[in-house]
Every structure is written in structure tokens, then in C-alpha cells.
Amino acid sequence: MNAPAPQQDYLARLNPEQRLAVETLDGPLLVLAGAGTGKTSVLTTRFAHLLMTGRARPWQVLAVTFTNKAAREMRERVATILGQPAEGLWLGTFHALCARMLRRHAEIVGLKSNFTILDTDDQMRLLKQIMEAAGGIDSKRWPAQGLMAVIQRWKDRGLTPARITPAEDSDYANNRARALYDAYQRRLIELNAADFGDLLLHVTEILRTRADILADYHRTFRYILVDEYQDTNLVQYLWLRLLAQNEDPTRRNICCVGDDDQSIYSWRGAEIENILRFEKDFPGARIVRLESNYRSTKPILAAAAGLIARNEGRLGKTLRAGRQDAEGDKVRVVSLWDSEEEARMVGERIEQAQRKGHPLSEFAILVRAGFQTRSFEERLITLGLPYRVVGGLKFYERAEIRDAMAYLRFLHQPADDLAFERIVNTPKRGLGDSGMRALHQAARAENIPLALAAERIAETDTLKPKPRTALRELMRGFVRWRGINEKEGHVVAAATLLDESGYTEMWKQDRSPEAPGRLENLKELLRALGDYQTLAGFLDHVALVMETDENAEAERVQLMTLHAAKGLEFDTVFLPGWEEGLFPSQRSLDEGGDKSLEEERRLAYVGITRARRTATISHAANRRIYGNWTSSLPSRFLDELPEDAIIREGQSTIRANRMADTPSVFLGQSGLMARRPRITDANPWDTRERPPRESSLTKGERVFHQKFGYGTITDIDEDRLDITFDHTGPKRVLDRFVQKASEV
DNA sequence: ACAAATATGATGGGT
DNA sequence: TCATATTTGT
Numbered sequence: 053m054n055a056p057a058p059q060q061d062y063l064a065r066l067n068p069e070q071r072l073a074v075e076t077l078d079g080p081l082l083v084l085a086g087a088g089t090g091k092t093s094v095l096t097t098r099f100a101h102l103l104m105t106g107r108a109r110p111w112q113v114l115a116v117t118f119t120n121k122a123a124r125e126m127r128e129r130v131a132t133i134l135g136q137p138a139e140g141l142w143l144g145t146f147h148a149l150c151a152r153m154l155r156r157h158a159e160i161v162g163l164k165s166n167f168t169i170l171d172t173d174d175q176m177r178l179l180k181q182i183m184e185a186a187g188g189i190d191s192k193r194w195p196a197q198g199l200m201a202v203i204q205r206w207k208d209r210g211l212t213p214a215r216i217t218p219a220e221d222s223d224y225a226n227n228r229a230r231a232l233y234d235a236y237q238r239r240l241i242e243l244n245a246a247d248f249g250d251l252l253l254h255v256t257e258i259l260r261t262r263a264d265i266l267a268d269y270h271r272t273f274r275y276i277l278v279d280e281y282q283d284t285n286l287v288q289y290l291w292l293r294l295l296a297q298n299e300d301p302t303r304r305n306i307c308c309v310g311d312d313d314q315s316i317y318s319w320r321g322a323e324i325e326n327i328l329r330f331e332k333d334f335p336g337a338r339i340v341r342l343e344s345n346y347r348s349t350k351p352i353l354a355a356a357a358g359l360i361a362r363n364e365g366r367l368g369k370t371l372r373a374g375r376q377d378a379e380g381d382k383v384r385v386v387s388l389w390d391s392e393e394e395a396r397m398v399g400e401r402i403e404q405a406q407r408k409g410h411p412l413s414e415f416a417i418l419v420r421a422g423f424q425t426r427s428f429e430e431r432l433i434t435l436g437l438p439y440r441v442v443g444g445l446k447f448y449e450r451a452e453i454r455d456a457m458a459y460l461r462f463l464h465q466p467a468d469d470l471a472f473e474r475i476v477n478t479p480k481r482g483l484g485d486s487g488m489r490a491l492h493q494a495a496r497a498e499n500i501p502l503a504l505a506a507e508r509i510a511e512t513d514t515l516k517p518k519p520r521t522a523l524r525e526l527m528r529g530f531v532r533w534r535g536i537n538e539k540e541g542h543v544v545a546a547a548t549l550l551d552e553s554g555y556t557e558m559w560k561q562d563r564s565p566e567a568p569g570r571l572e573n574l575k576e577l578l579r580a581l582g583d584y585q586t587l588a589g590f591l592d593h594v595a596l597v598m599e600t601d602e603n604a605e606a607e608r609v610q611l612m613t614l615h616a617a618k619g620l621e622f623d624t625v626f627l628p629g630w631e632e633g634l635f636p637s638q639r640s641l642d643e644g645g646d647k648s649l650e651e652e653r654r655l656a657y658v659g660i661t662r663a664r665r666t667a668t669i670s671h672a673a674n675r676r677i678y679g680n681w682t683s684s685l686p687s688r689f690l691d692e693l694p695e696d697a698i699i700r701e702g703q704s705t706i707r708a709n710r711m712a713d714t715p716s717v718f719l720g721q722s723g724l725m726a727r728r729p730r731i732t733d734a735n736p737w738d739t740r741e742r743p744p745r746e747s748s749l750t751k752g753e754r755v756f757h758q759k760f761g762y763g764t765i766t767d768i769d770e771d772r773l774d775i776t777f778d779h780t781g782p783k784r785v786l787d788r789f790v791q792k793a794s795e796v
Numbered sequence: 797a798c799a800a801a802t803a804t805g806a807t808g809g810g811t
Numbered sequence: 812t813c814a815t816a817t818t819t820g821t
Contacts, residue, residue: 118811147811248811319809423807423812443810484797519797596811615809637808678806679812801819806812 058104058135062097066090067374073309073340074098077107078302080334082281082327083309086371087356087661088347088621095279095309096126100133108274114295115143115277120597122279122619123148142273146288148596150251154258157265161241161254166588168245168461169595173454174470175200175247182235186228194225202229203236207249208321210256210287213237244467252287259294270298274305281310281330285321293333306334312367313360316615316655318648328367345371345661347621349380351697352667356660358694363650382699383660383667385690390674390681391629395431397670398626402609403435405624412438414623416610418659420635424628425611432609433761442612448598452559452570456577457594459549463533464587467501476506479558481522483515490514503527529553542587547578565766565774614659625663630656630671630687656689669693749773754793762793 063071073083073094085091099115102108117123123144131137142149151169158165170178179196183189202222213234222229240246246254259266276296278284284292296306308330315324331337345353350373357371388394402415417428425441432439447453455478461471476491477483483491494514495505509515510524529552537545550556556574559567584590610622629635636652660667671686749755753765755775763777773790 120811145811251811317809320811421807422809426812480798482797486797598811613809639808676812797821799819799821801817803817804815806814 059133062100062104062133066093066097067344069340069342069344070094070097073342074101076338076340077102077275078305080296080304080330080337081307082330082337082339083307083342084339084367084369085309085311085342086345086369087311087314087658088345089342089371089374090344090346091279091309091311091342092122092125092129092619094342095277096129097133098307099126099277100130102275103130103134103138110138111140111142112272112274113142113277114149114273114275115141115279116149116292117143117145117279118283120145120148126279145596146291147248147251150255150291151592151596153255154246154251157255157258157262160258160262160265163241163246163254164244166244166465168243168465168468168471169251169592170240170245170247170470171454171595174245177470177473178239178243179203179232179236182232182239183225186232186235189225189228198224199229199232203233204249205321206233207253208285208287210253210290212253212257243469244465245470249287252291256287256291256294259291266294267299269295270300270303273298274303276306278306278308279310281308282312282315282324282327283310283317283320283322284326286323286326289323289326296334304334311369313363313369313654314618314658316618316651316658318651328365341369343369343372344374346374347664348378348661349373349375349665350378351380351382352660352663352665354697355383355667355693356657358697359653359660359689359692360657362692363653364646365650380665383669383693383697384701385693385698386668386670386701387686388670388672391427391672391676394628394670394672395427398428398628398668399431399435399437401626401668402432402437402624406437410623412607412609415626416612416617416620416622416624416662417626417628418612418614418617418662420614420629420637420655422613424634428611428628432611436761437609438607439609439611440606442610443616446598447573447576448594450570450573452573453577455555456546456550456574457591459553459555460546460581460587461591462503463530463537463545463549464591466503466530469495469502472502472506475553475555476502476523476526479554481526482519483523487515487519503530526553537587542584542590543578543582546581546587550574550578565776614655617662618658621662621664623664624666625659625668627656627659627667627669628671629675630669630690631675631684632687633684634675635687635689653689653692749790749792755790756793763790 063074066074067090070090070093073081074097083091083094085094095115099113102113103110115123115126117126127137127141127143142152144152154161154163154167155165158167176196179199180191183191183194183196183199202224206216213230216230216233218227218230220230221227225232240250259269273295276292278292292306296304298304308327310327312324312327315322315327318324326333331339348356353371353373360366386397388397398417402412405415406412417425419425419428422444425444429439429441448457455475458471458474461468462475465471473488477488491502491505491509494509495502498505506523507527510520510527513520515523529549533545533549533552536548556571559570559574562570581587581590584593610620633641635656636649640648640652660669669690671690672684674681674683676682749765749768751765751768754762755765755773756762761777763775765773765775767774775790
């Protein structure tokens with residue numbers, strides 16, 4: 053099998069400005085890439101160009117992205133140009149690259165190279181323990197989540213506990229945050245664990261204090277490529293600057309690609325100032341602007357441009373329409389009565405367009421906040437339109453997967469107290485609060501891992517007989533499973549462990565409708581495990597990637613947040629919920645004044661520029677929030693759209709639809725006539741309106757549910773039905789909520 | 797020790 | 812409104 057030949061014409065595909073960005077190889081370079089201007093092409097072509105021209109060997113380029121998806125895409129596209137996959141690349145997310153570096157130098161910060169990367173759950177549990185141990189903190193007034201936020205912010209800024217002066221302490225828990233942070237960091241080291249922030253923090257600290265190690269990396273890296281530079285936080289910036297400030301002036305080749313107008317991650321510690329300051333930070337820097345947009349029609353670009361022009365402190369770019377067929381429909385702004393009607397409008401338009409032959413994958417509904425997806429999901433289910441929620445509940449966040457992962461972590465790393473804590477009584481082994489307290493006490497007294505304490509305590513009569521035998525059995529099991537891991541490999545060991553520990557059995561016994569799905573997920577986990585050479589490699593993958601590869605771009609409507617949509621494009625984009633308090637969000641209005649308002653506006657800009665041909669913005673006059681109806685005003689962003697790029701649509705076009713219960717509403721210039729929400733009015737899925745029906749349902753029967761669509765009954769218990777729905781999976785519902793499918 | 801009942805708070809986003 | 816945390820009951 054021959055490898056495909058490397059491409060020769062890769063430069064010819066670029067326009068002059070893109071080509072300049074690819075061929076300016078020496079010295080610092082900032083590429084300001086507007087939305088849809090071919091940023092990814094430039095980045096990947098530049099990477100391939102470095103290798104093709106012999107300027108660098110694959111391992112001499114450091115290429116950093118924010119998301120795993122971007123890293124994967126870059127890897128694939130570079131391979132396409134080269135005609136073969138490149139080996140030994142330093143290409144990955146900030147976190148993945150730092151994890152790799154930290155494993156090499158772990159001992160410098162007191163970790164072992166096999167340290168565990170903690171997830172958010174673990175962090176929280178650990179922080180709660182630390183706060184408990186510190187004593188005297190009212191956990192009602194000072195929730196652990198607050199401390200986590202404070203610590204994360206410090207880590208985002210590259211501040212180790214030692215670098216924080218008492219004066220800089222947060223007012224959290226009466227200036228005790230710094231001390232708690234210190235205790236937390238010590239405990240992490242004891243546990244041989246690092247949280248996400250630590251990956252960057254530790255590595256940056258090492259590069260700052262160990263000139264020899266920094267010099268090693270300087271010898272290695274000749275070129276640095278950074279994607280989405282506008283989203284870097286301070287510690288990421290410091291890390292990059294350390295690596296880029298090579299003693300060898302011919303190696304100060306850092307190329308950052310970004311767009312200040314798409315900086316939307318300040319809540320994660322990102323500092324837009326990093327990109328605004330680039331020329332000062334890297335003397336002799338050149339700037340190349342990419343302003344030819346090949347994605348969108350003129351009205352879409354005009355709407356986006358008019359909006360973003362309201363922001364101050366921009367580096368400044370003007371997008372030109374670059375496509376041949378850039379004429380197109382104006383951006384539609386639709387006013388609706390309530391959020392249900394909004395969902396109906398979107399569903400109907402998708403249905404209509406689909407009938408004209410447009411594939412569903414070319415429609416996207418982009419919302420401000422995750423909870424907004426629900427009303428659209430319900431509507432799409434009723435219409436029978438398949439959809440995909442991007443970034444919804446992730447595979448590795450499900451309870452059964454977390455449990456299984458804890459088993460594997462503990463198998464790999466017997467000192468992983470947090471993992472041990474999670475599994476020791478799952479399934480139930482009779483070890484409750486008092487038993488756990490005894491374990492903790494023993495561990496703390498001798499300063500040993502929980503598991504070791506458990507082994508010892510199982511030989512004494514501290515515990516009651518039942519938990520004692522169970523615990524002894526479990527610990528012996530792990531000795532055996534570790535043996536299997538050595539001899540027969542991690543896949544066999546994992547399967548045996550989940551079986552013999554009783555974990556799989558626990559879900560087999562579980563009668564709830566979700567149980568079979570959970571067992572399926574466990575099988576899927578074992579399959580995924582087989583893709584990795586070692587258990588350690590798999591654990592890292594899960595901690596850093598948190599996603600499965602099976603997210604094929606199927607024939608489905610795409611539903612996601614505006615944040616998740618960055619970098620994507622669709623023919624038709626719906627932008628619902630443009631209302632004051634929702635978008636811009638109340639929180640951004642409350643906290644940072646103009647600065648965060650500008651970030652919301654950038655988010656709106658990102659949203660509009662996702663569309664190739666059609667963009668439909670909407671707002672509803674009434675929306676249910678926390679379960680009760682609230683009326684809302686149109687977003688100020690609607691008034692900022694240039695009139696000649698948009699066309700406003702009111703209730704009139706919506707009137708034609710079949711839901712005749714919607715009262716007529718009149719539009720003013722900037723909003724809807726005020727009318728109180730119909731709190732007690734009739735509502736099509738209110739159960740009281742449904743004529744009472746004898747429950748004559750039987751197992752295996754097809755039924756219809758207003759929210760979940762069609763499904764099959766799997767079990768009946770009095771008035772409770774277990775139903776596997778075609779689109780949403782198994783659920784337990786009351787019988788009065790469903791109709792026989794034959795009666796619909 | 798575990799299940800059920802009740803209270804509380806979230807909904808801003810990802811490695 | 813829903814999901815989780817805490818309290819109460821067996």
C-alpha cells in the first residue's frame with residue numbers, strides 16, 4: 053500500500069494575504085484572522101510548509117490549540133498535505149502538552165510521573181475535606197465552589213501559593229483562601245495528583261525556575277504555532293513567552309493566530325489584552341490581517357460588522373465578502389409571543405427547508421445558555437426531526453463511567469484516595485459514614501493511603517463483620533486484578549475487575565429503565581480501553597479529552613451554545629433568545645460593566661458569522677425561567693444591527709400556523725406590546741385538559757408522549773410506565789401522560 | 797446503613 | 812422546573 057504523494061500545489065490555493073501569513077517564517081508573527089477567512093488553512097499550511105521546506109523536523113515545532121477537536125483537525129490536515137501522518141509532533145491542547153511535559157519533570161514539583169489528573173468532582177470533594185479539616189468555616193456562607201473559583205483564578209494567573217502575598221488574599225472566608233489554597237496544593241502532592249490548572253501552573257513554575265530545562269526546550273523548538281491566541285489566559289501566555297524567548301534569535305519564531313473580535317472566554321481567565329499587546333510583548337513582531345471572508349453572504353457580513361463596530365479597543369478589521377455568490381437574503385429578525393412559539397417557528401422553518409431538499413446537518417440552532425436547548429429538543433422530537441446536542445452530557449461524565457474510571461484509576465494507582473473513596477462502597481458493601489470515618493482516621497494517624505489503611509483495618513475488629521469481610525474481599529480482589537493487568541493486559545483486567553467487584557452485577561440487579569443503557573456504556577468503555585496500549589495512556593486520554601470519537605456528522609439538526617459553535621459554519625443558523633437578561637446575560641450585565649457587555653457582543657458576532665446563507669435571529673416576549681413565566685424585552689443587540697442588512701418579521705407570518713391558541717401580538721419598533729403571560733390559561737399539554745382514559749396499556753405497546761415522542765412500553769407498575777422512547781431513550785412516566793400510538 | 801422525604805439552588809461556558 | 816443536597820424515618 054503506497055502512501056499518497058505529498059501535495060505540491062498547497063501554496064497555490066491561498067490568496068495573497070494568506071500566503072504572506074504562511075511564508076513569513078522568521079520572527080514573531082500575529083495573524084489577525086477574521087471569521088471565515090481561512091484561519092485553519094493558514095495554520096495547517098504553515099505547519100506543513102515548515103516541514104516540506106526542511107525548515108524544521110516534526111518534533112521541532114510546538115503547535116498549541118485550545119480544543120482537542122482543533123488539534124485533531126490540524127493533525128489530519130497537515131498529514132493530508134504531507135501525504136502521510138507526521139510522527140513525534142508536539143501538537144495538542146495547552147493542557148495535553150503540559151501534561152506531557154509535567155510527566156517528564158514531575159519530581160521537581162514533588163509529584164511522581166504517574167500522577168493522576170483530577171476531574172471537577174474530585175476537586176470539589178477534596179476542597180470540602182480541606183475546608184472541613186481547617187475548621188471554623190461556615191459551609192453555607194462559604195461554599196466550596198467559591199473557593200474553587202478563587203483558586204482557579206489564581207492558577208489562571210500563574211500564581212502558586214508562595215507567589216501570593218497576604219495582601220492579595222481573597223476575602224473568601226475572612227482571608228483564609230490563601231491558606232486553604234496552600235493546604236489544597238499540599239494535599240494534591242500527597243495524593244500524587246494534579247488538577248487541570250496545575251498542569252500549566254506546575255510546568256510554568258518549572259520553566260521559570262529551572263534554566264537548564266528551559267534551555268532544553270529552547271534547543272528543541274524552532275517554531276511555535278498558537279491557535280485562538282485571543283483566548284489565552286495569563287499562565288498560558290507566560291508559558292508561551294518562556295518557550296518563545298529563545299537565546300538563539302533565529303529561533304524566536306512564534307506565530308499566533310487569533311481574532312480579538314472572537315474573544316469570548318474571559319470567564320475562564322482569558323485575557324484579550326494578550327492579543328492586543330502582542331507587538332509590545334514580542335519586539336519586531338509583524339502583523340498580517342486576513343480579511344477576505346469566503347463563508348457568508350454580504351447581508352450577513354454587514355449585520356455582523358455593524359454590531360461589532362460598537363465595541364471599543366479593537367485591533368480593527370474589515371471583512372470583505374470573498375465568495376462569488378455573495379449576494380443573499382437579509383438577516384431575519386423575528387419577534388414572537390413566547391419561547392414555545394419561538395421553538396415552533398424554528399421547527400417549522402427547518403421542516404419547510406428540509407422539504408426543499410436541504411440536509412438537516414446544515415441547520416444549527418445556537419443558544420446563549422445550555423438550558424435553552426430543551427424547548428427546541430421537545431419541538432424537534434414532536435416534529436420527528438433528528439437532532440444532535442453538541443456538548444451535552446458527555447460520555448465520561450455519566451455516573452457509571454465515572455465509577456468504572458475510579459476502579460481503573462485505583463487499579464493503576466493504589467495511592468489514589470479519591471478514586472478509592474468513590475468505589476469502596478459502590479456497590480454497597482455495608483461501609484457507611486462510621487466505617488469511612490474509621491478508615492480516614494487510621495490513614496491520617498499513620499500517614500498512609502486510604503487503601504493501605506483499609507487493608508490493615510480489615511485484619512482487626514474495628515469494623516463490623518459484614519463490612520470487614522467485604523473490604524478484605526475487595527482488597528484481595530485488587531491484588532488479583534493487578535496481577536491480571538501485568539500478565540494479561542489492561543483490557544482483560546478491567547473486564548474481570550468490573551465483573552468480580554460486583555459493579556456490573558449492581559446494574560444488572562437495578563430495575564430502573566436506565567440500567568440497560570448503563571451496562572451498554574460500560575461495554576463501550578471497555579471497547580475504548582482496547583484502543584490504548586496502556587492503562588496509563590487511556591486514563592490520560594479520558595482526563596484530558598472527555599469525549600468519544602463517535603460523534604459522526606450525521607443527518608441531524610445541530611443544537612449547541614454559541615461558545616460551542618465557535619469555529620463551525622452552517623448554511624442556515626437560528627439565533628433564538630435575543631432578550632435582555634438572557635443575551636446579553638444578566639450575569640454579564642451585573643458584573644463587568646462595559647467590558648463584559650462587549651464580550652457578549654463578540655459572542656453575538658460569533659453567532660451571526662457562523663451562517664453561510666441564512667441567519668434568523670429571534671426574541672420572545674415571554675419565557676419560562678425557573679419554572680415560572682417572565683416577560684422579557686428585546687436585546688439591545690437587535691437595535692444595533694444595521695437596518696439595511698435586516699428584515700423584521702412580526703407575528704403575522706406566524707399566525708398561519710396550526711396552533712390557534714396563541715393570541716395576537718403587535719410589534720412596536722423595538723418590541724412587543726406588553727401583555728401578561730397566561731399563567732393559568734389553557735395549555736395544550738396540561739394534563740387536566742386531557743379526557744380521563746382507562747389505563748388499558750400493555751407491555752410492548754406503542755405509545756406517544758407530548759414531550760418525548762413515540763416509544764415502546766417495557767414495563768408497567770400500577771400507573772407508572774417504563775418506556776423506551778425512540779429518540780430519547782428509556783424513561784419512567786405516569787400513564788396519563790401518554791396516549792396509545794394508534795390513537796394519535 | 798440505607799431509603800424516602802424534604803429543602804435548596806441553578807441556568808454561562810471547557811480543558 | 813429540575814437535579815442535587817440534606818434531613819428524617821425505618
